[in-house]
Structure formats: C-alpha cells, structure tokens
Amino acid sequence: MTNLLYVERSGSIATLVFNRVDKKNSFSLAMFKKLGEILNDLENDQQVKLLILKGADETAFSSGADITEFLENRFSAQKAKDYNDATLESIEKLYRFPKPTIALIKTLAIGGGLELANSCDFRFATSGSKLGITAANIGIIYNLVSTKRLVNLIGITKTKELLYTAKLITAEQGKEIGLIDYIYPMEEIEEKCHEFAHQIIRKSSVANNGIKQVIQAIIDGDNEETKQIEELILDSFSSDDYKEGIQAFLEKRKPNFT
CATH class of the missing domain: 1.10.12 (Lyase 2-enoyl-coa Hydratase; Chain  A, domain 2)
Known part of the structure; x- marks a missing residue:
C-alpha cells in the first residue's frame, strides 16, 4: 500500500502521488482508507504549506474507483453504504484539507478520480485530457455531496449533462465550463503547476x-x-x-x- 500512495516533498510543498499505473491509478477501498491517513499526517505537518495530487506518470491522474472490487465490496445496500462511507470520508478530508491543494491531471480523470480533483482548490490539466463521471454507465446514483460540489463548479445544467450522458469531455471543454482552471502541454505542466504553487507559498x-x-x-x-x-x-x-x-x-x- 505504501508504494501505491506515497508523498514527495520539495521544501514546503508536499506531493501525494498515485502509483497504480497498471490500473490507471484506480483506487481500491484500501487506497481510499490510506488516503485519509496520509491527509491526517500532512495536515499535522507544520512544514507543509501546500499539497499537490498527481499520478506517478503520464498514464492517468486516476480512472476512479476499482470496479473489479464492486461485486465483493459494493454489491448490496449495506456493503455499498460501508464502502461509500469509507471512501467519502477520505474525499471529504481532502475537500476540507486546511491548506491549499492542487490537482495535477495528466491524461485522464474519471469517476472517483475526477471526484478527488474536484475536491482540490485548483485543477491543472494536460491538453486533451479526458474527464468524466461515468456512474450512469453502471447504474450507480452519484452521491449528493460530490454532486453538489460539481454543481458549485459548473452549474446545474452542465452537471446534469455530464452525469446523464456519462460522456467524457476534454480538458479544453472542461475549462470552458469551469471544471478545469489551467491547461498546459504535458512537457510544461509540472513546471507551470509548481510556479503557481510557489506564488501561493510565498504568501x-x-x-x-x-x-x-x-x-x-x-x-x-x-x-x-x-x-x-x-x-x-x-x-x-x-x-x-x-x-x-x-x-x-x-x-x-x-x-x-x-
């Protein structure tokens, strides 16, 4: 588990890295629980002024929850509640993390991956990255808290369109509706994200x-x-x-x- 989620440090900037690249950084239930533990540690670390979240390479930010677990961990109302409570607890910790946060999206942020990105203060994305919430493809009703967060970002109509159709949109389309804040080519995004982060931590x-x-x-x-x-x-x-x-x-x- 330590290798699937790990923290890099550069001065007062901490970077939480998703490292399950063979699964496009899909999150298992254990990873969601570990995320909450890491966030608690970083919150209490006085050296950390800002947190960046990203994938370990160019494969993906995160493709969301690991659907292969659903038949075991999310296949009845009670199991679904236990699963949802555990995952949403960690996502809520990220949303209410007391220090500035940036999601650095490369290539892909889908489902729970986009949910994590939407819980950050800012979203940087590489050109052409694909974004979406695909719950309607597997018959899941998207939770209220994350839906409200999406409404706050892009409005009611665009939220309905994104959720009803379960379509993937590009980072450029996401920027037009307020889902993405900044877009850069793959070779520039790390540098641009850190330049922005340094503008913040100098204050x-x-x-x-x-x-x-x-x-x-x-x-x-x-x-x-x-x-x-x-x-x-x-x-x-x-x-x-x-x-x-x-x-x-x-x-x-x-x-x-x-």
Whole structure:
C-alpha cells in the first residue's frame, strides 16, 4: 500500500502521488482508507504549506474507483453504504484539507478520480485530457455531496449533462465550463503547476489557510461571521506572519513568512 500512495516533498510543498499505473491509478477501498491517513499526517505537518495530487506518470491522474472490487465490496445496500462511507470520508478530508491543494491531471480523470480533483482548490490539466463521471454507465446514483460540489463548479445544467450522458469531455471543454482552471502541454505542466504553487507559498500561510476556511464557510451557507470565523480573523492580528508582513511593508522589502 505504501508504494501505491506515497508523498514527495520539495521544501514546503508536499506531493501525494498515485502509483497504480497498471490500473490507471484506480483506487481500491484500501487506497481510499490510506488516503485519509496520509491527509491526517500532512495536515499535522507544520512544514507543509501546500499539497499537490498527481499520478506517478503520464498514464492517468486516476480512472476512479476499482470496479473489479464492486461485486465483493459494493454489491448490496449495506456493503455499498460501508464502502461509500469509507471512501467519502477520505474525499471529504481532502475537500476540507486546511491548506491549499492542487490537482495535477495528466491524461485522464474519471469517476472517483475526477471526484478527488474536484475536491482540490485548483485543477491543472494536460491538453486533451479526458474527464468524466461515468456512474450512469453502471447504474450507480452519484452521491449528493460530490454532486453538489460539481454543481458549485459548473452549474446545474452542465452537471446534469455530464452525469446523464456519462460522456467524457476534454480538458479544453472542461475549462470552458469551469471544471478545469489551467491547461498546459504535458512537457510544461509540472513546471507551470509548481510556479503557481510557489506564488501561493510565498504568501502568508496564516492568511491563506484562514481565507480557505472563510471561503468554505461561505460555500457551506454562512452569510455572517460565526464566532469561530471571527476568532480566526482576530487571531491573525497577533500572528508572527502579521508582524513580519507589517515590518516588511514599513521597511519596503518582501516579507519572509516562516
């Protein structure tokens, strides 16, 4: 299992790598559970400022859940509930990961693979990559949480079209409807993704992690600041980042956030 999912580090950037290339990085139930454990570790790692998710090579980001397991792990209502609860728990951890996240999609992101990508803050894709949610091909009703996430990204009508038809669209088509943020050729995407990541990590993590929580509160339906959000904002004024930011401004230099 360690080899199927592993973490690479480059300074304060962690990259979670899907390494089941012979199966186009399809996720077994054990892999979904392991994903949750890795995310817990990275969340608590103070050295990590940003997380990138990607496939080990150009084969795929992920082709989704491993359907060959379904007859054993997902072939009755109770087994389906146990399976869904376990997988959605890890996907929800990714969605609510407290630090900025980027999905780096090469070639393919289908089903649960696209579900993982949609749980990230940003989606980079290689030119011509194929994207889709193919639940209708095997008679599965796509879950509400991930459907809502898709609606938030591309709207109701496009969500219905994508799910009803189970068709695959290109990264270019995905960008037109808001599913993909940036598209680059295969030979450029890693560099461009890391350039973008460095733009983020050079800024205050106190600010960016807090901004992520504020935006999430808005997505969750809050129209006014809760006590938790109010405290989060006020606490930032006593942070080391705030002191460094003010001092750098006064000294007319770039801040060095630690």
